[in-house]
Amino acid sequence: MDQTGEKTGQPARTEINELGEFGLIDRLTEDIQLKQASSVKGIGDDGAVIKYDNKAVVVSTDMLVEGIHFDLTYNPLKHLGYKAVVVNLSDIYAMNAIPEQITVSIAISSRFSVEALEEFYAGIKAACKAYQVDLVGGDTSSSQKGFIISVTAIGSAEVSDVVYRNTAAVGDLVCVSGDLGAAYMGLQLLEREKSVYLEHPEVQPDLEGQSYIVGRQLKPEARQDIIAIFRELGIKPTAMIDISDGLSSEINHICHQSSVGCTLLEQQVPIAKETYDMALKFNIDPITCALSGGEDYELLFTIHPSEREKVADHPDITLIGAIEAEDKGITLLTKGGNRHTITSLGWNALKS
């Protein structure tokens, strides 16, 4: 009677982790064709784009699952609510649109009290205030186990302002906001302190002086300021994506979808001192944190080379490489002068 494919002797069973998250999405959605005139962009970018007259409405949705995406041992519920909103807003900004509404659905087991949920919603409301978005709907349900959060963010832009992933061109400059790898090192630190706590509950967590990397993990921000800077400087990026799965994964999305290659310069990739130092303590190469860490929620974007001067000296934007012909591949030029192919090693939510 089991439909999940568990029973032996059933027909073909392909394991989900054979395909990975992106492979699974491709397989489930490969035959989908958009029929509605209003559907401008479907699956395959940070958000879907729906057109009403000259207004583009951008919709993005994410699901966060306890034990997979967060751990209530060290994710305070208020911060979790804040983060659940911010990661979705980041997708709207990554389309060069402004988020204006969110919906929040949750499923919870009876181990949660009303007061615990109020903490979570305090974080949701704090994010709504910080980013000027309205909570306009959602759903509340029971779960058999754990806490599941589904947030949908809705934003808008003029149709001509929307920026996609698949429009980078040869010669464009590759830019990134902020710095990379901090959230990943914050997670490593929190996981280490959790292990220590579980073995020696009397030891107090040692997070001294690590507020930057821990903060980047527990309470990330989305780069609404960068979108405002684009407006001020009169820049429209040629392509853009937000960094949720790590620089290597995101640059692969832009290059593959745009049918181009690129060279990124290791020495240009922005890494904060706290991230760098903690990576060395953990015997991790700092560039690996930046490439594969994920959860940075920075913006990775390309601009026409004529825009170089507008961003060259901006403290929040770093030029890290250039778009090249597709046959040049997607490569990193290391500090030592070696060239490595950047494979898509982003964090895979579906790895077993």
Place this chain on the structure above:
Amino acid sequence: MDQTGEKTGQPARTEINELGEFGLIDRLTEDIQLKQASSVKGIGDDGAVIKYDNKAVVVSTDMLVEGIHFDLTYNPLKHLGYKAVVVNLSDIYAMNAIPEQITVSIAISSRFSVEALEEFYAGIKAACKAYQVDLVGGDTSSSQKGFIISVTAIGSAEVSDVVYRNTAAVGDLVCVSGDLGAAYMGLQLLEREKSVYLEHPEVQPDLEGQSYIVGRQLKPEARQDIIAIFRELGIKPTAMIDISDGLSSEINHICHQSSVGCTLLEQQVPIAKETYDMALKFNIDPITCALSGGEDYELLFTIHPSEREKVADHPDITLIGAIEAEDKGITLLTKGGNRHTITSLGWNALKS
């Protein structure tokens, strides 16, 4: 360290089921104020309404959790995919809008094969085809246990066409589409057959001649045809809601939000013969199925009395009562001539 409120000796702990689903939502969202000019309607109707020029965009979202909302023992995955879409589309129609896009997020444990998910997506795609909506996005994640589905539907209408719950007026007629209680009796039958199967696996399920009520439970439809009828007949309902939690719950929403009362006539409430017969077999009063069953996904709406002739003879629409002053209460006039208050006994997803 536990934030959920589990630990003894913590401050105030209020159990979620003390408040119920609607009480919990009220408590978590009571201080929310809409700030964006585009936010026309937030929490409290079938969908949120966002305005871009003269276009109203309606957004609705639902979460379905294995073991709470569905049981894979008797919910075929393809039907489940279909139903997950339809229940959201129903909310868009209930605002007198036309759904055009959906997003689908899922969290799955490793017990699901790719082939099982393809079955589920076949149902999603069948619903998209039947209702002319595009699947434009979503998220795919692991779960620790069970299958969780979150669907968001997006529709549009002219701003002046949107129908809310809180605009019924004294003298309006109360109408309902289709018939009520069938999905509930289908569920009772499926649950009974499951119990039999678990105790006596050699006994084949006895669903003979029950395809109507079982179909209403496993593969419901949303009433896009009724919205088309409104357009044809030139009717704009004065208030509308879809029946997901049962007639009693929904009429209470309309009356409370509109500050009115009503009388519904028991003998007018449409109940299919199969539903009626099965209710008697289960020793349930058929009107109870219609009032408290839920999952009908019919439309409950009110119209101005001058529109009576337009709907009076329509085979898919039944007049079941009238809106009265608030102090008259929300009552059912039984076949025997007694008057009972209709309390909101809708199915409560959060009852323990």
